[in-house]
Amino acid sequence: MLKRTHTCGQLRAEHVGQTVTLCGWVNTYRDQGKGLSFVDLRDREGLTQMVFGHEDTDPAVVAEARTLRREDVVAITGMVRKRAGGVNPKLATGDIEVFAQKLEILNRTETPPILPDEYEAGKIAEETRLKYRYIDLRRPQMQKTLRTRHEVARIARDYFHSHGFLEVETPLLIKTTPEGARDYIVPSRIYPGKWYALPQSPQIFKQILMVGGCERYFQLCKCLRDEDPRADRQAEFTQIDLEMSFVQRDDVLHIMGGFIQTLIQKTKGVDIGQPRQLTYRECMDKYGSDKPDLRFELEIVDISDLAAKTDFGVFKDALAKPKGVVRALKIPGAAEKITRKQIDGTYTEIAKGFKAGGLPVVKMSANGYETGIAKFVSPIGDELKQRLKLEPGDIVFFAADAYSTTCKVLGELRRTIARDLKMIRENEWQCFWVVDFPMFQWDEEGKRFVSEHHPFTSPRHDQMHLLDTNPGDAVSSSYDFVINGYETASGSIRIHRPEVQQRVFGILGITPEQQKIKFGFLLEALSYGAPPHGGLAFGFDRLIMLLTGTDNIRDVIAFPKTQNGVDLMTDAPGPVDPEQLQELCVRVDAPKN
DSSP states (O other), X not given: OOXXXXXXXXXXXXXXXXXXXXXXXXXXXEEEETTEEEEEEEETTEEEEEEEOSTTSOHHHHHHHTTOOTTOEEEEEEEEEEOTTOOOTTSTTTTEEEEEEEEEEEEOOOOOSSOGGGTTTTOSOHHHHHHTHHHHTTSHHHHHHHHHHHHHHHHHHHHHHHTTOEEOOOOSSBOOOOSSSXXXXXXXXXXXXXXXXXXSOSHHHHHHHHHTTOOEEEEEEEEEOOSOOBTTBOSEEEEEEEEEESOOHHHHHHHHHHXXXXXXXXXXXXXXXXXXXXXHHHHHHHHSSSSOOOSSOOOEEEOHHHHTTSOOHHHHHHHTSTTEEEEEEEETTOTTTSOHHHIIIIIHHHHHHTTOSOOOEEEEETTEEESTTHHHHGGGHHHHHHHHTOOTTOEEEEEEEEHHHHHHHHHHHHHXXXXXXXXOOTTOOOEEEEEOOXXXXXXXXXXXXXXXXXXXXXXXXXXXXXXXXXXXXXXXSEEEEEETTEEEEEEEEBOOSHHHHHHHHHHTTOOHHHHHHHHHHHHHHHTTTOOOEEEEEEEHHHHHHHHHTOSOGGGGSSSOOOTTSOBTTTTBSOOOOHXXXXXXXXXXXXXXX
16 A cells, blocks of 8 residues: 555645645546646645646556546656645645645545535435444544534643543443433343443532542543433533532533633634623523523513502402412514414414413504504503513513413524524624523422432522421532523532431432432442532533534534434444343343333
8 A cells, every 4th residue: 555645735835746645535536637636635634736748657556557446546756746726725734735646545435425525515314424424423523513622622631620620430330319310221141130320420429429529620531321312412422521529610610611611612702701600590590591692682571569559350360379470471573574374373373392382472562562463452551561662663572471381482483583583693602601590390290209310419508497497499519501592511529428418308209218228328438438529511512502603412422313213324222132131130121102
């Protein structure tokens, strides 16, 4: 094989006159006739134009070059010269071309089912790309994404190393624990009838590392959750996982905020500063979401006191319910931009999707309130105008229901309208912490409390007494990090005293017997001098998604699953031999109808 001297993105004008050897894939082949042909040779670093048929080329080499087809793998030796047809500004190597002297065909390809540049032209369905991922990965954008993943991992390792963190691996075969999603389970051949679980996160093990005196732990780790995939989530994903001892909440937020500041500065050239903090209640009150996108200014306003003065049955019925409220979302200057079809279609369906009664609406004109529920709001017209700071041309949407339902309706409506009206400042980075989450949420269906984050989250120090008196009102010491409307990290100060952990387990309905079976080793560890500790995990794939400007997490993972959790390239999941099941003492019954 010809020995490679340079990559296909490396050559510049200063290399003119040098003899070089490049290796890669034939990106394009153009036969100009009269024995002259051009090959654009591609590797992960870029493209270089190779010329066959000049006076220095062996006719046999020219003839062999004419047999080349796209995606053949070749090595070419030749002389670097200035590009004869003028500079190509689209290529980093556009000043030069290589006059080929030798050609070695390393591997000929069958007719490819897809070509790397067909994706940019919108010709390839995602399912086809995933089936032939080994070709799709050759795309320059995919190579750029893989490089970004590498760079982010390197930045993370450098940053946390400089702050005293130790990288420690935690096990993949663990004991099943309730962490909010279904576990993937693995049967044990040696212990028939017993099972391992694959980790949803290293949560318990990183706490054990703190008990063990590690003090500052870091890991790029794989996590697995048996839940339905979606555009920004995969069942198998990567976290930047961290934990620290002898810290309070603000210590964690300062170190981790510094990491995000460093990461965005190094990858995007933007200084976001030390991220600010917003409370959970502030986010829900103003934006209807605990991960709001703040790249546009639309805020929800509570008008329950004004709505109580109207005769509108929808408002009155909502206010008669426990925790019933009426809230409004003003869209400035959009009265003529938003159509009746959108209101009755997409936007009303959002309300129905969250089981809200409807989506009342009103427009403000120079003559006052028009359309929708204009006649019902007229008695409070002046007060409403002052409360919402209304101007002619504004449109207002209302949600009347339980507080949580109005958050869901108006929060989703806010995002949808901002996208529809192109209100989002795409080049802006809005990064902030959300703090002071509730400790628990009430599960109406199960008639019990569930953790807002996970069972190992500590109450905020001044809320500890509420565990015994009113746990539903307790505020936790958890925190999330939000970038442009995506939750990219989540964490908390942990419970480090066994008696507090047992109280929290009890509130969650985990009996003492269940605690001993599922968490006995953790409770025992906490009883032997556990330090105060806290940490978080960044969603690595989601960070890459934001940094590369895609809204599909499958675009940033080398070998992702489909929306339905299938690996189309390897055809997984698939059947196993009956002998394997017998060896594991596992029997598969037909699913029940």
